[in-house]
Ligand SMILES: Cc1ncc(C[n+]2csc(CCOP(=O)(O)OP(=O)(O)O)c2C)c(N)n1
């Protein structure tokens with residue numbers, strides 16, 4: 001019985017990969033569990049194991065092929081009747097539901113409409129980097145220039161980072177400065193905070209910010225309050241960083257956006273960049289900051305590419321929002337992954353004759369009130385797009401700013417577009433309903449424009 | 452390989468607790484000595500066949516889950532239990548169904564299957580369908596069955612340890628005689644809340660068995676790179692919790708150790724800490740670069756220590772007809788295929804489910 005072996009999805013976000021190497025050849029007998037091939041994605045090389053038993057009849061995709069789509073037939077197997085399970089061969093039609101392994105891009109296709117950052121020097125060359133590379137470069141540059149800087153966290157060294165953000169750092173800086181920790185968030189967040197008190201410059205990576213909840217006492221009680229409680233005597237220059245917010249289909253306990261939590265705490269600086277240039281420039285600023293910084297990244301954005309000024313020391317000021325698209329009719333305020341969706345929404349709106357401005361907050365504490373109000377003064381209508389729960393959100397805060405200081409500028413009530421007010425469900429259709437998307441941003445923008 | 456799962460040589464005095472243990476006659480090694488005196492449960496042919504069948508069900512189910520993941524029908528994280536089957540099967544076979552409670556982490560499919568929970572509703576949860584055991588809202592890491600006193604399915608490493616102590620506290624409070632089994636990994640063993648729990652559990656003599664499934668790795672970290680004390684069964688010593696060092700690749704040894712532990716706990720003597728030495732054949736979750744161990748290491752365990760092969764070998768030695776084993780194998784493949792079909796063809800949750808179950812009451 002012929003069985004088709006298909007390009008597997010090996011991670012929640014994988015859509016295609018490189019078939020790096022075949023470890024079997026035609027005519028080989030394989031048993032369940034044998035490694036058939038090595039598959040590469042932008043994150044890692046992974047092994048593809050046999051599930052069925054039988055003889056390899058053909059290798060359809062040759063080794064070294066790039067861009068093999070998940071689900072494409074890569075080889076065929078002659079299953080030995082009784083033992084083989086028929087499922088994969090029988091299923092030629094697509095799954096009844098949209099295949100969850102290739103989630104709707106959720107804004108990933110948004111054409112980056114990047115206005116030059118005010119601080120990009122005239123005529124600077126641009127390099128295209130993924131956000132992942134930009135973050136790594138920021139850490140590497142700061143580690144080169146300041147021996148007090150070190151990185152610690154789960155799987156940051158030998159594994160090269162659970163999401164490969166610290167790739168190559170162990171090799172360059174060695175195990176004294178790139179440190180794998182046990183799974184003890186409360187412990188190593190405290191240790192990092194103490195090391196900062198002791199004069200070092202720790203970068204503490206959380207595998208995701210969901211796990212920083214184990215450690216939040218040190219972030220809030222130990223790191224944020226020390227400078228104040230000591231009357232300015234004792235500093236705590238630590239950076240807590242890692243992916244924050246929803247990834248793809250990882251369920252309620254792994255999908256929360258903590259931006260509103262940390263942004264509510266005096267004594268912390270909170271940064272949440274969207275693109276590569278901001279990721280690099282702001283992470284470098286965070287590492288140099290004398291204050292504790294919570295630096296919120298997003299897993300789904302790590303692999304996206306953006307231009308970054310190719311200059312010796314690209315550092316951005318903390319606390320400055322940026323207009324990433326200019327417009328006259330309505331302002332869409334957002335941050336992190338929401339910016340991509342806001343840009344996509346703005347494109348759609350442009351097609352309808354609504355000229356939307358997109359403001360990326362970039363830093364959430366201190367929040368750039370002036371930039372919000374300036375944009376509002378230009379458009380007189382504002383919505384906030386945030387991938388987070390609505391209650392007590394960054395959106396709530398932006399709305400408060402508009403009410404307190406921009407009331408006379410408003411031609412319509414400020415609306416917020418957030419995630420559904422529920423723990424994030426796993427089911428593909430429910431997850432899609434729960435999360436922010438460009439269509440809902442468009443709808444809110446139309447509403448405030450009375451269109 | 453990081454550490455052999457077979458009994459290790461150790462200094463006999465290292466963990467003897469008698470001298471400091473006061474007059475109670477309490478000995479931290481007493482359970483281990485008991486196990487050493489007789490390592491394997493004497494199963495009847497039918498019992499061993501049943502264990503074999505359950506382990507095989509887990510193996511085939513997990514293989515199928517891996518396959519459905521590759522096809523995009525399962526998303527997110529999906530942690531397979533392949534290689535560790537003897538742990539859940541051996542331990543759970545010693546429990547009193549519906550009374551003793553169980554709690555574990557995200558690597559939970561095997562525990563549920565060992566509990567006799569219908570593979571169809573587990574698989575349907577993995578594919579995120581309405582018919583799933585959590586209505587598709589939880590996914591692979593978050594499954595529960597109060598009917599079977601299975602309390603999850605938790606995604607935060609270590610959280611299940613104090614939660615398990617809470618379940619044990621409830622058993623004691625109610626006086627129902629139940630025991631809680633709280634499973635966690637070698638990596639989870641380094642979380643601070645584990646030790647806070649050890650102290651409370653011992654202080655209050657809670658009816659709990661802490662089960663460390665030492666599969667040698669936490670994601671890409673071998674135990675020796677994360678743990679100052681890699682003999683996890685000793686980690687209760689400071690809290691006067693007796694430990695058991697168990698070969699988790701032998702279902703009969705696991706069962707025997709479970710009986711020793713349960714007898715101790717049910718006798719009102721407080722918690723026990725079991726270390727089950729086992730091995731995870733597959734990657735941590737589905738995406739796993741597998742650079743932290745060699746292929747030969749994995750192959751060696753598969754070939755020499757596989758719990759299912761071992762049980763099969765035992766059965767054949769006992770004179771069980773090979774045809775009978777083939778029958779079992781065939782029946783399991785059919786069950787798993789049916790579960791997969793069910794999971795693929797069941798409808799997704801109704802959109803209205805998005806807002807149900809947030810509270811028991813309503814906003
Ligand atoms: C508090 C917390 N930190 C980190 C993680 C990410 N994570 C998930 S599983 C895992 C490894 C756990 O290893 P172990 O306890 O040995 O269990 P195993 O996966 O081997 O069964 C890590 C680091 C998490 N889920 N929760």
Ligand SMILES: [Mg+2]
Nearest residue numbers: 636637668669
């Ligand atoms: Mg482990």
